Amino acid sequence: MSRPRTVLCDPAGLIEAGLPFDRAPYEALVTAVLAWTTPDLARCDCEQITLQLTGHARAVAADVQRRAARLAHHDGRQALAEVVLRETERRLSVPAQGSAACVQDRARLVRALYERLDRLTETPSPPRTEPSGSGPGISSAPR
DSSP: OOOOOOOOOOTTOHHHHTSOOOHHHHHHHHHHHHTOSSOOOOHHHHHHHHHHHHHHHHHHHHHHHHHHHTSOTTOHHHHHHHHHHHHHHHHHTSOOOSSHHHHHHHHHHHHHHHHHHHHHHSOOOOOOOOOTTOOTTOOOSOO
16 A cells, blocks of 8 residues: 655755755765876766765755845955856756766865855955054064
């Protein structure tokens, strides 16, 4: 006897947004792939790794997009995230080749997305201001 199933509609990806990534295996995969000099892998292995990295890149890009959308419009981190997201879209639109070069390209993309995600999650430092009366060329030391 089959049990009734519930189908969820989540076009905004909010259910996914609450789930943390298991970063460690993907970071290890990216590190290993980028260390290749002359990989001896079958084409089907390259295709599988490319699929894994492509799917993960899409998930991380969605998280970057959600976090960037929460920032103020004048926040420079949002503008940089948009640049990375446009580049991600462009690179993921290129069909996978099943080659080591394609795998390494996807690995670099995942690495860039994680770097951007980390910058979005860190607290921005306040702008630096000069102490009053000691602008450039003015010495506050007694003469």
